[in-house]
Every structure is written in structure tokens, then in C-alpha cells.
Amino acid sequence: MPRLFANYFDGLDSAYRDGSYFVCLKARLLACFSLLLLVFVPLNIGKLFWIQAPNMGLRVVFNVSMALAALLCLHWVKKGRNGLAGNSLVLAMTFSVHGLMLLATYAQPLSAGILIFTVDLVFLLVALVFASRFVAMGVMGVVVASQVVFYLRELQEPITGSMEFAADTLLRDGLISLGLVFCLGIALVRMIEAAQSQSEKALIDTRTMNENLGALVAERTRDLEVAIEKAKEASRAKSDFLANMSHEIRTPLNGIIGSADLLQRDPELTPAAAAHVRLIADSGELLLKQLGDILDFSKIEAGQLVLETHAFDLAPLVSDCLALLAAKAEQGGVEVDYTLAPEIPNHFEGDSFRLRQVLLNLISNAIKFTPPGGRVHIGITLGFWQADSVLLRFDVCDTGIGLNESAMQRIFERFTQADSSTTRRYGGTGLGLAISSRIVEMMGGRIGAESVPGEGSNFHFTVPLRVIESLPDVATAPKQKLSGLGLRVLVAEDNVMNRKILGAQLDALGCPYTMTTDGEEVLAALQKQPLPDVVLMDCHMPKLDGWEATRRLRKWGVGLNESPYRRQAARLPVVALTAAALPEERMRCLDAGMTDFLSKPVKLAELHRTLQPFARPEAKLVG
Numbered sequence: 001m002p003r004l005f006a007n008y009f010d011g012l013d014s015a016y017r018d019g020s021y022f023v024c025l026k027a028r029l030l031a032c033f034s035l036l037l038l039v040f041v042p043l044n045i046g047k048l049f050w051i052q053a054p055n056m057g058l059r060v061v062f063n064v065s066m067a068l069a070a071l072l073c074l075h076w077v078k079k080g081r082n083g084l085a086g087n088s089l090v091l092a093m094t095f096s097v098h099g100l101m102l103l104a105t106y107a108q109p110l111s112a113g114i115l116i117f118t119v120d121l122v123f124l125l126v127a128l129v130f131a132s133r134f135v136a137m138g139v140m141g142v143v144v145a146s147q148v149v150f151y152l153r154e155l156q157e158p159i160t161g162s163m164e165f166a167a168d169t170l171l172r173d174g175l176i177s178l179g180l181v182f183c184l185g186i187a188l189v190r191m192i193e194a195a196q197s198q199s200e201k202a203l204i205d206t207r208t209m210n211e212n213l214g215a216l217v218a219e220r221t222r223d224l225e226v227a228i229e230k231a232k233e234a235s236r237a238k239s240d241f242l243a244n245m246s247h248e249i250r251t252p253l254n255g256i257i258g259s260a261d262l263l264q265r266d267p268e269l270t271p272a273a274a275a276h277v278r279l280i281a282d283s284g285e286l287l288l289k290q291l292g293d294i295l296d297f298s299k300i301e302a303g304q305l306v307l308e309t310h311a312f313d314l315a316p317l318v319s320d321c322l323a324l325l326a327a328k329a330e331q332g333g334v335e336v337d338y339t340l341a342p343e344i345p346n347h348f349e350g351d352s353f354r355l356r357q358v359l360l361n362l363i364s365n366a367i368k369f370t371p372p373g374g375r376v377h378i379g380i381t382l383g384f385w386q387a388d389s390v391l392l393r394f395d396v397c398d399t400g401i402g403l404n405e406s407a408m409q410r411i412f413e414r415f416t417q418a419d420s421s422t423t424r425r426y427g428g429t430g431l432g433l434a435i436s437s438r439i440v441e442m443m444g445g446r447i448g449a450e451s452v453p454g455e456g457s458n459f460h461f462t463v464p465l466r467v468i469e470s471l472p473d474v475a476t477a478p479k480q481k482l483s484g485l486g487l488r489v490l491v492a493e494d495n496v497m498n499r500k501i502l503g504a505q506l507d508a509l510g511c512p513y514t515m516t517t518d519g520e521e522v523l524a525a526l527q528k529q530p531l532p533d534v535v536l537m538d539c540h541m542p543k544l545d546g547w548e549a550t551r552r553l554r555k556w557g558v559g560l561n562e563s564p565y566r567r568q569a570a571r572l573p574v575v576a577l578t579a580a581a582l583p584e585e586r587m588r589c590l591d592a593g594m595t596d597f598l599s600k601p602v603k604l605a606e607l608h609r610t611l612q613p614f615a616r617p618e619a620k621l622v623g
Contacts, residue, residue, distance in 0.1 A: 015027075015078060015079070015080040021199070022192070022196040022199070022200075023082060026082060026129075026130070027077050027082050029129075029130075030073065030077055030082065030085060030086055030089070030130050031073075031074060031077050031078075033089075033126070033130070034070040034071075034073040034074050034077070034089065035070070035074070037066055037067065037069075037070040038067055038070050038071070040066075041063045041064070041066055041067040041070075044063055045059075045060060045063050048060070048063075061096075062096055062097065065092060065093075065096040066092075066093060066096070068092070069088065069089050069092030069093055069096070070089065072085075072088055072089070072092070073085045073086070073088060073089040076088060083132060085130075086129075086130030086131045086132070086135075087131045087132055087135045089126070089130065089131075090123065090126055090127040090130060090131040090135060090136075090139055091131075091135065091138075091139075093123055093126070094123050094127070094139050094142055094143070095142070097116075097119060097123070098142055098143075098146045112150075113150055113151070116146070116147075116150060117147065117174050120143040120146065120147065120178065121177075121178065121181060123139060123143065124136075124139060124140060124143055124178060124181060124182060124185070125181070125185060127139040127140075128182070128185035128186065128188075128189055129185075129189070133186075133189075136182075136185075136186075140178070140182050143178060144175060144178065147174060147175060147178070148175075252497070256280060256601070257281065257601040257603065258501035258502075258504075258505065258601055258602060258603070258604075259280075259501060260277055260278075260280045260281035261281065261603050261604055262501075262504055262505065262508065262604065263277045264277055264278070264281060265508075265604070307350075307351040307354060307442055307443065308351045308353065308354075309349060309350060309351065310349065310350075310351070310352065311347060311348070311349050311468055311471045311472055312347075312348060312349075312350070312352035312471075313346060313347060313348075313471065314340070314344065314345075314346065314347075314348055314380070314392075315340055315346070317352055317355065317356055317359075318338055318340065318359065318378065318380065319338075320356070321356060321359045321360050321363060322336055322337075322338060322363070322378070324360065325360070325363055325364055325367060328364070328367055328368075329367050329376070332367055332368075332370070332372060333371075333372030333373055333374075334367050334370045334372065334373075334374050334375065334376055335374070335375045335376070336363070336367065336375075336376045336377075336378075337375075337376075337377055337378070338377065338378035338379065338380070339377070339378075339379050339380070340380050341380060341381045341382050343382050344380060344381075344382050344390075344392065345390065345467045347467070347468045347469065347470055347471055348465040348466065348467060348468065349465065349466040349467075349468050350443070350463070350465045350466065351443065354439050354442075354443065355443070355463065357435075357436070357439065358394075358436045358439055358440060358461065359378075359394065359396075361432040361433070361435070361436045362394075362396040362436065362459045362461075363376065363378060363396055364432075365432065365433070365459070366396050366397075366398035366400065366457070366459070367398075369398065369400040369401050369457075370398045370399060370400035370401075370456075371400065371401070374398065374399040374400060374456075375398070375399050376396065376397070376398045376399075377395075377396075377397045377398075378394070378395070378396050378397075379394075379395040379397070380392060380393070380394055380395075381393045381395070383462060386464070388466055388467055389464050389465060389466045389467065390464070390465060390467055391445075391462055391463070391464050392462065392463055392464075392465060393460060393461075393462045394460060394461055394462075394463075395458055395459075395460045396458070396459045396460070397456065397457070397458045398456050398457055398458075399455070399456040400456050400457060401453070401454065402451045402452050402453040402454050402455050402456055402457055403449075403451040403453065403457060404451075404453050408449060408450075408451055411433055411449060412433050412434055412436075412437040412447065433459075436461075440461045440462075440463060443463045443464070444463065444464050445461055445462040445463035445464065446461065446462055447459070447460070447461035448460055448461070484509065484510020484511070485509050485510055485511055485608070485611055485612065485615040486510055486511065486615065486616060487509075487511045487532075487533040487534055487611055487614060487615050488511070488512055488513075488530070488531075488532040488533045488534075489506055489511045489512070489513040489514075489532055489533065489534055489535075489536060489611075490513070490514050490516065490522065490525055490526070490532040490534075490535045490536070491503075491506075491513050491514065491515050491516065491535075491536045492516045492517070492518070492519065492521070492522045492535065492536065492537045492538050492541065492546060492549070492577075493515070493516075493517070493536070493538045493541075493577065494517045494518060494538060494540075494541045494542060495538075498538075498577075498600070499515050501602075502536065502602070503515070505602070505604050505607050506607075508604060509604070509607065509608055509611065511611070514532065517541070517542075518541045518542050518543040518544055518549075519537075519541055519543065519544030519545060519546060519548060519549025519552075520543050520544045520549075522535065522537065522549050522553075523544075523549060523552060523553065526553065526569045526572070527565075527566070527569070529565075531565075531568060531569055531572065532572065533572075533573075533614055533615075534572065534573045534574075534575060534611060534614045535572055535573070535574045535575065536575050536577055536598075537549065537550060537574050537575065537576055537577060537594065538577045538578070539576055539577065539578040539585075539589065540578070546576065546577075546578075546589075546592075546594075547588065547589070547592040547594075548592075550574050550592045550593045550594050551592050551593055553569065553570055553572075553574070553593070554570055554593040555570070556569060556570035557570030557571060558570075573595040573596070573614050574593070574594045574595050575594065575595060575596045575597070575598055575610055575611075576589040576594045576596070576597045576598065577598050577600065577602070578597070578598075578599060578600065596610055598610055
């Protein structure tokens with residue numbers, strides 16, 4: 001039996017799935033009321049037989065009609081006809097009861113009148129809740145009429161005394177009570193209907209809002225995906241631009257710096273010629289530094305700049321910075337000195353290269369913007385200790401041209417100088433301070449400046465550094481004189497100037513070489529005897545670039561039908577030559593199967609250091 005009821009109510013949920021909550025609740029209540037009637041009818045019939053009630057036949061017919069009305073109601077409710085079910089149940093109960101009332105005879109009419117009033121009150125409430133308003137008004141009319149007819153027929157005579165008063169009260173107050181219940185019921189039903197209407201309207205509005213919100217979210221998601229894709233494309237375009245710019249600028253720089261590097265080693269140069277060569281080399285290095293500034297800032301913006309951690313001495317680091325800029329200061333007639341607070345420890349752990357970069361930038365700027373006869377002072381003081389770390393403050397003070405308040409507000413922005421005339425007069429990219437600011441922030445410090453136009457400036461920054469007891473022991477090898485490496489080198493380079501420079505450098509290293517201009521020529525040369533000891537492979541070449549040429553070369557070592565000679569060639573060391581200096585460029589070369597990486601412009605010492613591991617032991621170095 002419980003399983004039967006459960007299946008029935010599951011069917012109700014299915015029938016009213018698309019209806020509102022109130023409609024579904026009304027259907028469930030109507031079904032429950034009908035089931036209660038079905039339970040009540042057999043119990044009431046059993047009671048009638050037990051007490052041997054008068055008018056037994058009429059009473060049984062009445063109860064059976066109630067049961068049939070309840071079954072009919074359950075049928076229509078399950079079919080989804082909620083309104084028809086309620087109307088049929090109410091009408092069946094009302095007309096069956098009041099029809100039988102006219103046929104029955106009463107031994108105690110006053111008690112019967114009270115019972116009929118109670119039943120009518122229940123019927124009226126059921127009609128108000130489950131039937132339509134028109135049916136409820138009909139039921140109200142039938143109830144009032146039956147009350148009046150019953151009073152005239154059964155209660156008017158021959159009742160006397162208090163019983164007559166009770167009968168009159170039943171009619172008069174009963175009709176008033178029925179009227180009040182009906183009006184109150186109508187008001188409550190209207191309130192429930194209004195609440196249902198508002199709830200359904202709110203639900204519809206919520207669904208509409210959710211649909212609109214879903215559409216808006218989908219639209220915004222599409223816009224975001226488009227924006228992300230555009231940002232990725234912009235990032236790729238920026239990376240491609242920087243790689244191409246680096247390649248195009250470093251290619252001619254390779255000729256300038258490489259030639260100057262070779263010329264500076266010529267002992268037969270006159271002093272005037274040596275000065276010109278040094279000027280050429282310094283100018284090339286300056287241009288290379290400015291290119292490095294741009295690439296550094298790009299790496300910082302992309303989050304690709306990684307700080308290193310190693311042990312270093314602070315005093316030599318500062319003195320080295322001043323030594324590097326001593327010639328520039330002397331040329332400008334600027335006095336440069338520094339003081340190091342005595343309480344500052346000697347040994348630290350951190351990124352000394354980036355700290356040196358910041359100091360060089362600030363000191364170089366101070367010298368550049370200080371007129372002859374001026375002074376630049378670097379002061380390093382101790383901030384405070386925290387566990388095993390200390391906060392150091394660096395002040396770079398000058399007596400230079402100074403900056404106004406407007407320039408100070410944007411001095412650490414990228415591509416910014418005091419004004420355009422500053423760039424024309426003093427040069428620079430306007431990136432140095434922006435890079436220094438980002439590096440200091442990455443190191444956990446802060447950078448700032450104070451300046452007075454015409455009097456000078458004070459650029460200062462703080463960095464936390466871990467203090468260590470001593471530097472690790474590093475064995476220092478004596479300076480060695482380079483001898484011929486004796487390597488056979490196959491060079492792949494499409495630029496004529498770069499081929500000349502590399503040829504001169506390889507001659508200086510005692511390495512015989514063969515020149516090719518693209519990847520196809522490299523692969524063709526490697527199929528002829530004898531094999532070289534190492535391949536210098538330019539990455540950007542026509543026809544077949546260095547990456548693809550290296551990938552094809554490495555495949556010679558995995559083919560089942562390859563000759564032993566090609567297998568041997570596939571194992572040759574390949575050193576990448578590229579003018580792009582970005583980290584992803586190095587990874588691209590290594591992924592292609594290249595052994596090592598040389599960034600242009602290539603200096604003789606760097607070329608020697610890279611080729612040395614591939615040289616025969618007896619030809620590497622002599623003391």
C-alpha cells in the first residue's frame with residue numbers, strides 16, 4: 001500500500017512538472033483529502049452498523065457516493081485536470097448530502113441540524129480551497145438554501161422553549177457564520193492567488209534574468225576569449241618583433257664589435273689608430289647595452305626575469321662599478337667617490353649581477369647629468385637587521401642639473417627622461433631607471449629620488465640581503481695563454497660580414513674551416529669526407545634554417561637504413577649562432593637538437609670558451 005501511494009504521488013510530480021509550485025501543492029492537498037475520504041468511508045460505514053443508526057440505507061448510499069466522488073477526484077488529479085477534480089468532488093459531496101437530507105426523517109432534528117451545519121461548513125471550506133469561484137458560490141447558495149429548508153421543515157414546529165431559541169439561533173447565527181466564513185475564505189483565496197501570481201511573476205522574471213545573465217556571461221566569455229587571444233597574439237607579435245629587432249641590430253653589431261675585438265689584439269696599431277678602434281668598440285658596446293636594456297625590460301614585463309642567488313662581497317662590487325665608470329667620469333670632469341658604513345657586514349648572498357646593474361645605471365646617470373667640476377657620491381648605510389638578513393640603503397648623490405617636480409613624478413616610467421632635449425643632449429633610451437625600479441622591487445626593496453633643479457639629485461634604493469659568514473672557497477686558475485685549438489669547423493652563415501668575422505676569429509684560434517650559406521649546403525657538406533669536429537650553425541638562413549637543418553641531421557642517427565658515416569655525422573656537436581638573445585630562443589635551439597648556443601655579436605674569447613670542450617686535450621691550452 002505505501003508503495004502504491006508513492007507511485008501515485010510520483011505520477012503527480014510528472015503530471016504537474018511544468019506547473020507552478022502552488023498548482024502542484026494544490027494537487028497534492030486535493031489528492032490527500034480524497035485519500036482521507038476513502039479511508040473515512042469504510043470506517044464510518046462500520047460505525048453505522050455497529051450502532052445500528054436509523055436511515056441505514058440512506059447513510060450507506062451517502063458514504064458510497066463520497067467514496068466514488070473521491071475516486072473520481074483522484075483520477076482527474078492524476079490526469080492533470082486539477083480544476084475539474086476539485087469541482088467534481090465538491091459538487092458530488094454537496095448534492096449527495098443535501099439530496100439525502102431531504103429524504104431522511106429525524107428523531108432529533110436539532111442535533112441533525114447542528115450536524116448538517118458542521119458538514120456544510122466543511123463543504124464550503126473545501127469548495128473555497130479546491131473548486132472554482134463559480135462553483136464555490138454555487139455551493140454557498142445550496143448550503144444557505146438547505147439550511148433554510150431544514151429549519152422550516154424540521155425546526156420551526158413543534159419545538160418550544162429553549163430548544164426553539166437554539167433552533168432560531170442555529171438558523172440566524174449559522175447563516176451569518178457561513179457568510180463570514182465564505183467572505184473570509186474568498187479573501188484568503190484571493191490573497192493566496194495574488195501571492196501565487198506574484199511568485200510566478202518573480203519566477204518568470206528570475207528565469208528571464210538568468211537567461212539574460214547566461215547570455216551576457218556567454219557574450220562576456222566570448223569577448224574575454226577574443227581579448228585573451230588578441231593579447232596572446234600581441235605577446236607573440238611583441239616577442240617576434242623583439243627577436244627580429246635583436247637579430248637585425250646584432251647582425252651588423254657582430255661585424256663592428258668582432259672587427260674591433262680583433263683589431264685591439266693587433267700590437268702594431270699606432271696610438272691614434274688604437275684610440276679609434278677603442279672608440280668603435282665602446283660605441284658598439286654602448287649600442288649593445290641599450291639593446292640589452294630593451295630586452296631586459298621586455299623580460300621583466302613578461303615575468304621572465306629570474307633573480308639568481310650566490311655569495312659575493314659588497315665592497316669589491318661597489319669599487320668595480322666605480323672602476324668601470326672611471327673613464328667616463330674622468331672624461332666629463334666629474335669626481336666620483338663612495339663611503340661604506342663600517343658596521344655593514346662583508347659577505348652577502350643575493351643577485352650581485354642585478355645589484356651591480358642597478359648601481360651602474362644610477363651612477364652612470366649621475367655622471368652623465370653632472371657638469372664638469374661636479375661631484376657624485378655613493379653612500380651605503382645599514383638599515384636594520386631581521387633574523388639573518390639586513391636591509392641596506394644605497395644613496396647616489398650628485399651636483400648635477402637636477403629635476404623639477406613634474407619630471408620626478410614620472411622618472412621611473414619607461415621611455416621617460418626629463419624632456420626631449422635631455423634625450424638629444426645626453427642620449428639614452430629612457431629605460432634604465434624603469435628597469436632599475438623593477439629589479440629593486442623584485443629584490444624586495446624600494447627605490448626613490450629627491451631632486452632640486454640646478455642643485456642636484458639623490459637617487460636611493462633599499463634591498464634586503466642575507467648575511468653569510470664567509471665566501472665559499474673558489475680555486476682561481478692562473479691566466480692561460482690561448483693556443484690553436486686545431487678543430488675542423490663547418491660554418492653555416494648567410495651574412496657576408498659575419499662570415500668574414502668568423503673566418504678571422506677561427507684563424508686566430510687555429511681552426512681550419514669550411515663556409516656554407518644555408519642549411520641545405522650544410523647537410524650536403526656533411527655527406528662528404530672528412531667530417532668536421534664541430535658545426536657553427538646560424539639559425540636564420542634562407543632556403544633551410546638552422547633549426548630544421550639540425551633536426552634533419554639528428555634524424556640521420558635514428559634511421560634503420562642509414563650508413564655508418566651518416567650516423568657518425570648525426571652525433572656531431574652543433575653550436576647555434578643567433579642574433580636573438582631572448583631565453584625562448586635558447587630553448588628553441590636546444591629543442592631542435594643543438595648542443596650549445598652563442599649569441600651575436602660573438603667575441604673571440606666567447607668563441608674560444610664555447611669551442612674548447614670539443615678540442616683535443618693536447619691542443620686546448622698551454623700555460
